[in-house]
Amino acid sequence: MSALIALSGAQKYFGAYHALRDIDLEIGEGEFFSLLGPSGCGKTTLLRAIAGFEALDGGSVHIDGHDMAGVPANRRPTNMVFQSYAIFPHLSVAENVAFGLRKRGLDAKTQAEKVGGALEMVGLGGYGARAAHALSGGQRQRVALARALVLEPKVLLLDEPLSALDRKMREQMQGELRRLQRHVGITFILVTHDQEEALIMSDRIAVMFDGGITQIDSPEGLYRRPASREVGAFIGQMNFLSGQVRSGSEGFVAQIHGLGHAPLAADQSAEPLVAGQATFGMRPESLSLVFDGQARAASEAAGRVADRAYYGDMTYYEVALDGVAEPVTLSMKNMVGQPVLSVGDAARVAWDPRALIVFSGAGDA
Amino acid sequence: MKDSARGLALVSPTALYALAMLVAPMAAIVLFSFWTQDYLTLDTTLTFDNYREAVTDPIYGQLMVRSLYISGIVTAVTVVLAFPIAYYISFHVAPERKALWIFLVTIPFWTSYLIRVFLWKVILGFNGVLNTSLLGLGIIDAPLTFILYNLNAVVITLAHAFAPFAILPIFVVLERIDRSLLEAAQDLGETALTTFWRVTLPLAMPGVIAAVLIVFIPTVGDYITPRLVGGPGGLMIANMIQTQFLRLNNAPMGATLAVLAMVCVTVIALVFLWLNRRFLRGRN
Amino acid sequence: MAGVRGQGHGLRVYAVLYLVFLYAPIVLLPIFAFNDSTIIAFPLSGFTTQWFVELADVPALHSAVLTSLKIAVITALISTLLGICAARAATRYRFPAKAGIMGVIMVPLVLPEIIVAVSLLVVFLQIGLELSSLTVILGHVLICTPFCIAILNGSFQSLDVSLEEAAVDLGESGWGAFRLVILPLVMPGIVASLLIAFTISMDEFIIAFFLSGSDPTLPVYLWGQLRFPQRLPVVMALGTILVVASILIIILAEWFRRRGVAKRGGSDSGGFL
Numbered sequence: 001m002s003a004l005i006a007l008s009g010a011q012k013y014f015g016a017y018h019a020l021r022d023i024d025l026e027i028g029e030g031e032f033f034s035l036l037g038p039s040g041c042g043k044t045t046l047l048r049a050i051a052g053f054e055a056l057d058g059g060s061v062h063i064d065g066h067d068m069a070g071v072p073a074n075r076r077p078t079n080m081v082f083q084s085y086a087i088f089p090h091l092s093v094a095e096n097v098a099f100g101l102r103k104r105g106l107d108a109k110t111q112a113e114k115v116g117g118a119l120e121m122v123g124l125g126g127y128g129a130r131a132a133h134a135l136s137g138g139q140r141q142r143v144a145l146a147r148a149l150v151l152e153p154k155v156l157l158l159d160e161p162l163s164a165l166d167r168k169m170r171e172q173m174q175g176e177l178r179r180l181q182r183h184v185g186i187t188f189i190l191v192t193h194d195q196e197e198a199l200i201m202s203d204r205i206a207v208m209f210d211g212g213i214t215q216i217d218s219p220e221g222l223y224r225r226p227a228s229r230e231v232g233a234f235i236g237q238m239n240f241l242s243g244q245v246r247s248g249s250e251g252f253v254a255q256i257h258g259l260g261h262a263p264l265a266a267d268q269s270a271e272p273l274v275a276g277q278a279t280f281g282m283r284p285e286s287l288s289l290v291f292d293g294q295a296r297a298a299s300e301a302a303g304r305v306a307d308r309a310y311y312g313d314m315t316y317y318e319v320a321l322d323g324v325a326e327p328v329t330l331s332m333k334n335m336v337g338q339p340v341l342s343v344g345d346a347a348r349v350a351w352d353p354r355a356l357i358v359f360s361g362a363g364d365a
Numbered sequence: 366m367k368d369s370a371r372g373l374a375l376v377s378p379t380a381l382y383a384l385a386m387l388v389a390p391m392a393a394i395v396l397f398s399f400w401t402q403d404y405l406t407l408d409t410t411l412t413f414d415n416y417r418e419a420v421t422d423p424i425y426g427q428l429m430v431r432s433l434y435i436s437g438i439v440t441a442v443t444v445v446l447a448f449p450i451a452y453y454i455s456f457h458v459a460p461e462r463k464a465l466w467i468f469l470v471t472i473p474f475w476t477s478y479l480i481r482v483f484l485w486k487v488i489l490g491f492n493g494v495l496n497t498s499l500l501g502l503g504i505i506d507a508p509l510t511f512i513l514y515n516l517n518a519v520v521i522t523l524a525h526a527f528a529p530f531a532i533l534p535i536f537v538v539l540e541r542i543d544r545s546l547l548e549a550a551q552d553l554g555e556t557a558l559t560t561f562w563r564v565t566l567p568l569a570m571p572g573v574i575a576a577v578l579i580v581f582i583p584t585v586g587d588y589i590t591p592r593l594v595g596g597p598g599g600l601m602i603a604n605m606i607q608t609q610f611l612r613l614n615n616a617p618m619g620a621t622l623a624v625l626a627m628v629c630v631t632v633i634a635l636v637f638l639w640l641n642r643r644f645l646r647g648r649n
Numbered sequence: 650m651a652g653v654r655g656q657g658h659g660l661r662v663y664a665v666l667y668l669v670f671l672y673a674p675i676v677l678l679p680i681f682a683f684n685d686s687t688i689i690a691f692p693l694s695g696f697t698t699q700w701f702v703e704l705a706d707v708p709a710l711h712s713a714v715l716t717s718l719k720i721a722v723i724t725a726l727i728s729t730l731l732g733i734c735a736a737r738a739a740t741r742y743r744f745p746a747k748a749g750i751m752g753v754i755m756v757p758l759v760l761p762e763i764i765v766a767v768s769l770l771v772v773f774l775q776i777g778l779e780l781s782s783l784t785v786i787l788g789h790v791l792i793c794t795p796f797c798i799a800i801l802n803g804s805f806q807s808l809d810v811s812l813e814e815a816a817v818d819l820g821e822s823g824w825g826a827f828r829l830v831i832l833p834l835v836m837p838g839i840v841a842s843l844l845i846a847f848t849i850s851m852d853e854f855i856i857a858f859f860l861s862g863s864d865p866t867l868p869v870y871l872w873g874q875l876r877f878p879q880r881l882p883v884v885m886a887l888g889t890i891l892v893v894a895s896i897l898i899i900i901l902a903e904w905f906r907r908r909g910v911a912k913r914g915g916s917d918s919g920g921f922l
Binding site for chain 3: 368369370371372373375376377378379380382383384386387388389390391393394397446449450452453454456457464466468469470472473475476477478479480481483484485487488492493494497498501525528578579582583584585586587588589593603606607610611616619620623626627
Binding site: 051052053072073074075078079080082083084086088089090099100102103147148151 | 809811812814815816817818819820821822829830833834
């Protein structure tokens with residue numbers, strides 16, 4: 001995969017504030033790539049540096065093999081969907097979409113066809129004559145997409161495009177954006193703070209904290225093998241349990257307070273395993289309740305239900321394991337015929353040793 | 366830092382204009398106030414003579430005190446009269462009609478100040494509209510004389526002229542008050558009146574303070590109103606400044622009075638702001 | 650609720666009385682302008698248009714009107730241009746000493762006009778600049794610019810920065826973005842600013858009084874007429890025309906301002922300043 005976009009050693013300062021710390025990043029052609037992180041992590045700055053709205057203080061951006069240093073935003077093969085959509089309020093929908101075509105020297109007929117096609121593509125066929133300021137949030141976003149895609153950029157940059165929409169509309173647009181990207185086949189780079197959105201839509205995700213990239217991986221890779229506690233906690237839910245890694249005759253073994261022990265494989269840690277104090281990460285769905293009458297699981301621990309949240313399809317339990325102060329969270333599908341435990345009930349907890357992630361250092365969990 | 370250079374470049378024509386036409390002339394006035402006029406020639410030796418004269422000759426002090434006094438009363442009257450209007454427009458006028466009300470309130474301001482002041486003279490005069498009407502209706506037996514060529518006339522006229530200056534800042538601040546704060550106060554047991562006293566008014570204070578300054582500062586230097594409706598007892602410092610410059614040909618003395626007026630206004634404004642710092646804290 | 654409504658009712662009566670107070674002078678103006686008597690008092694004696702007719706044959710008045718128009722047009726253009734620079738800089742950029750610089754530019758809004766007038770007079774006389782329409786324009790631009798900035802700030806402030814970035818992202822140059830996006834959106838504000846500055850300059854007296862030299866503006870001419878009681882009905886007629894013209898221009902300016910707000914799809918919640 002040849003990189004369409006390559007950043008190396010990218011640095012950006014706003015006064016004394018270090019907004020981008022030595023970013024190395026390669027994004028391939030046709031990829032749906034997300035920059036995910038909490039607000040203020042530098043993801044929007046990174047996007048704007050690719051678009052040409054922020055000049056880097058160090059490092060380089062290459063697009064399609066060309067160094068972008070000194071190339072202004074209006075001459076880069078990128079187009080952007082702004083967080084506020086930036087729909088020109090004094091122009092009609094069609095005029096908005098045609099805005100960037102002005103300098104292409106197209107005849108009126110070709111231009112109208114292109115505009116019509118772009119609007120058709122985003123599901124706004126027939127809306128061309130509408131006044132832009134009379135559109136709903138979802139429609140504005142579609143206009144912004146059509147306006148950018150009609151220019152056939154090599155890369156489409158999307159800055160939190162769904163954050164202004166209500167939940168229902170957001171879920172609908174997530175699917176549509178994904179389909180649209182497959183349809184046009186160009187690289188999309190999405191900035192978002194919503195981990196669920198990033199997981200649903202992306203081919204790969206870069207997780208950013210504090211101006212730096214912590215991990216780049218596929219959604220599944222990020223969820224299953226977070227490289228740090230920070231990433232594990234940011235994406236989905238994760239229990240952090242303390243214990244030790246011991247080295248035995250058959251390899252390394254995890255000894256976890258409240259849960260017991262289990263063998264470890266090398267791929268359960270981002271760094272080479274060493275014996276010593278460690279923090280273990282475990283997703284709620286990797287722990288489960290064992291009900292009365294069910295056989296004892298291979299790895300099982302005892303505890304008591306400390307709290308419970310019923311979601312209809314799922315129930316999330318907080319279980320205080322015997323001898324451990326901090327309760328663990330586990331999730332159960334609510335199957336017909338299975339009881340829902342109440343607070344205070346005794347609980348048997350089965351856990352899947354293969355789902356353990358080892359983070360070096362004792363931590364404070 | 367490219368951005369700040371662009372900003373500076375863009376603002377520079379306006380800033381340089383203000384520098385040349387406002388800051389430099391102000392500096393010149395201050396310099397002038399230390400010179401003296403010797404009949405037709407200017408004596409450019411620096412001296413405190415003008416200031417000494419301004420302080421010792423009771424006429425100047427009297428005019429200055431009267432100007433500040435009149436402005437103070439005008440400010441109080443204007444702001445007190447304006448507050449209910451701003452409150453009414455903000456709280457009791459339907460949102461789509463607010464702009465119209467504000468527009469109605471500001472229209473008179475955009476018409477010739479000179480003509481408006483002159484019309485107050487017509488209204489308030491001995492044979493004026495008010496007196497002839499009241500006499501005609503039999504409400505009074507003799508023309509009212511306390512309403513023209515004195516302080517009252519100046520106060521009425523200036524309160525009229527500066528009304529929008531007082532209404533607008535108060536209105537703007539009232540508009541920004543989150544209405545749920547008032548509901549919260551009532552929910553916590555306040556009555557409509559105590560809610561106004563404990564929530565609305567404190568939150569509106571920055572607007573009131575702005576209104577006070579915006580009315581007080583320019584009225585101290587008003588020239589037309591005292592000249593047209595003030596009579597001998599209603600003249601203010603601006604009239605004396607004009608006299609010094611254009612009649613007595615004593616520009617340095619006029620400059621001195623102008624400087625003193627500015628200093629007085631600035632000091633009073635600062636003291637006022639200092640006294641009200643509680644209401645301004647936490648804003649900007 | 651009854652309490653609130655009752656309070657609203659009382660306030661409404663007060664508001665109407667206040668409007669009567671505000672409008673009393675300018676409502677009386679046309680009444681006396683058409684009154685067939687040289688004495689400005691009730692009762693009215695009859696309808697006449699003779700005072701307006703008399704306006705037609707006063708050459709001094711005509712030249713004053715021309716002088717004022719010339720000054721007002723030039724003032725409006727220059728102060729709006731200066732206003733655009735400052736408003737754009739203030740809303741779009743950060744720069745050192747911004748608050749201080751903008752503060753100085755806006756000071757004439759509250760400074761007594763007599764101070765502006767005498768300080769300019771002193772400077773002009775010292776540097777030997779002869780008093781004329783030019784000196785009045787210099788003074789008027791100074792006091793009109795803050796009003797222009799106040800109006801234009803509103804126009805520029807409501808512009809989303811990303812609109813401009815979007816234009817650049819779609820291939821326009823910086824100037825193209827300004828011409829195709831910013832300018833159309835702030836145009837109503839610019840027109841409003843021109844009209845307001847024109848009105849202020851047209852009505853301004855003190856600065857013109859000090860700085861107009863031998864070219865009196867209309868308000869200065871009017872001031873001179875106030876001394877002659879027999880001229881008062883004519884003054885009333887002239888005043889009527891001036892006030893009606895001002896109101897028409899202001900309504901036009903407000904219309905433009907609102908059109909600008911509507912154009913951006915915003916909601917309206919106030920007027921000028």
